[in-house]
Amino acid sequence: MRIQKKTTSNPEISTASMPDIVFLLLFFFMVTATIKPKEEHLDIKEPQAKAITKVKKKFLVKELNVGFPKNRKLGDSPRISAAGKMVNLQDIGQWVQEQKADLGEAYKDQMIVLIRADEGVDMGIIGDLQLELRKHNARKVLFRTLEKS
Amino acid sequence: MIKIKRPKVEPKVSAGSMADIAFLLLIFFLVATTLVQEKGIMMQLPPDVPPTETPIKDRNLFKILINSNNQFLVEGELRNNLKGLEKEVKAFVMNPNNNPTLSEKPSEAIISIKAQRGTKYSYFIETLDAIKEAYYQLYGERVGLSSSEFRKLDRENPGENQLYLTAREGLPMNISIAEPDKINP
Numbered sequence: 001m002r003i004q005k006k007t008t009s010n011p012e013i014s015t016a017s018m019p020d021i022v023f024l025l026l027f028f029f030m031v032t033a034t035i036k037p038k039e040e041h042l043d044i045k046e047p048q049a050k051a052i053t054k055v056k057k058k059f060l061v062k063e064l065n066v067g068f069p070k071n072r073k074l075g076d077s078p079r080i081s082a083a084g085k086m087v088n089l090q091d092i093g094q095w096v097q098e099q100k101a102d103l104g105e106a107y108k109d110q111m112i113v114l115i116r117a118d119e120g121v122d123m124g125i126i127g128d129l130q131l132e133l134r135k136h137n138a139r140k141v142l143f144r145t146l147e148k149s
Numbered sequence: 150m151i152k153i154k155r156p157k158v159e160p161k162v163s164a165g166s167m168a169d170i171a172f173l174l175l176i177f178f179l180v181a182t183t184l185v186q187e188k189g190i191m192m193q194l195p196p197d198v199p200p201t202e203t204p205i206k207d208r209n210l211f212k213i214l215i216n217s218n219n220q221f222l223v224e225g226e227l228r229n230n231l232k233g234l235e236k237e238v239k240a241f242v243m244n245p246n247n248n249p250t251l252s253e254k255p256s257e258a259i260i261s262i263k264a265q266r267g268t269k270y271s272y273f274i275e276t277l278d279a280i281k282e283a284y285y286q287l288y289g290e291r292v293g294l295s296s297s298e299f300r301k302l303d304r305e306n307p308g309e310n311q312l313y314l315t316a317r318e319g320l321p322m323n324i325s326i327a328e329p330d331k332i333n334p
Contacts, residue, residue: 019164022171029178047271051281053300055187114187117270122217124266126273127329130194139194142187145274 041074042067042081047119049145060110061142062099064092066117066125078121080129089125092132100138116144190277192326208250209257211241213276217267221276231279238283242320255320263327280324288316 044067055061065081080087082095100108113133117126133141213234214222221228223237242258244251252258260280264273285296292299292312299316302309 015168016164019167019171022168022175026171026175026178029175047274049190049274049278051190051278051285051296051300052188053191055191058187061187112187112191114189119269119271119274121270122266123215123264123268123270123273123329126270127264127266130326131197131328134194134197137196139196141192141194142189143192143274143277144189145278147188 040084041069041071041086042079042118043070044116044118045120046116046144046146048148049143050148052145052147055112055142057110060103060107060112061114062111063114063116064095064129066115066121066129068118068120078118078125080125089128089132092129093136096133096136096138110140111138112140112142113138114142114144190274190281192277192324194326205259206253206257209252209259211238211252211258211260213260213262213280215262215264215268215272215276217265219269219272221272231275234276234279235283235286238280239287242283242287259323259325261325261327264329266329268329277324277326281322284320284322287320291316291320 042065044065063082064087066078067081068077069075069079074086080089080092087095096111096113100111103111115126115129130141133139212222212224216222221231223231223234238260241251241260242255244253244255262273262276262280282296285299289296289299292315294302294312294316299313302313304310304313
């Protein structure tokens with residue numbers, strides 16, 4: 001009996017569409033991710049929590065950082081910073097006004113202040129900050145926490 | 150003059166390295182960007198007006214104090230951790246057996262957290278988290294969802310918004326955060 005030899009064809013996957021796929025991924029990441037100024041001055045490790053909610057309208061969120069300065073020259077007590085700049089407690093009012101102006105008339109009352117604080121700071125500064133925010137009518141506050149696994 | 154016809158060479162750019170370039174860009178963006186995570190515990194602060202004196206019955210108030218040694222005083226009882234607080238808050242708010250020491254009505258119940266200036270932030274968040282979780286569990290139970298499913302309800306979807314409203318009706322989340330006290334010796 002004669003066994004018929006099959007014609008061999010080398011199986012190859014076309015890689016021509018590879019760039020397209022990669023570009024698609026690239027665009028996805030470019031659109032979803034926003035480059036954020038990294039906090040340089042403060043050391044922050046957020047606490048963990050379970051009852052977390054997510055904010056949908058991300059543009060409403062304005063961030064304040066509270067943590068211990070990395071640079072020892074700035075002292076050992078916790079400090080507040082916004083967008084990479086140190087903010088004193090008495091300047092919070094001005095910061096709130098600036099952020100509200102940035103959001104525009106339609107959304108300024110819905111502003112959410114994200115407090116990204118280190119788990120080791122004491123409640124004194126957090127309380128003072130809350131009081132200051134209440135004074136300037138920025139009363140929606142989101143305590144940034146990591147998800148507890 | 151005689152034009153010499155040269156053989157036409159079609160100019161081709163090799164597309165083989167395109168994938169490499171794209172990968173490089175992709176990796177750059179992956180590394181350089183952090184996905185913005187706006188997740189956390191949401192709180193609505195009270196307006197800054199002088200507080201009006203509203204008499205609140207003691208039985209409707211669930212008091213949690215945290216001192217600067219990070220010890221908890223829950224309803225007058227000293228504790229070192231918050232084990233079981235969720236259950237207590239749920240029992241306090243709902244009061245299914247009409248216990249005279251627990252809240253009169255779920256809508257009347259108020260949970261009060263008070264910290265001292267020296268309290269560590271993480272203990273405050275832990276307390277707030279336990280209370281919120283207790284409320285979300287109650288909301289979830291009312292509409293047959295788990296607490297995390299309840300939190301994921303999309304209020305722009307009419308059906309889910311209805312569920313949200315049903316769950317929250319007559320059961321407001323009354324959490325009071327008092328301003329931290331000065332440290333007393």
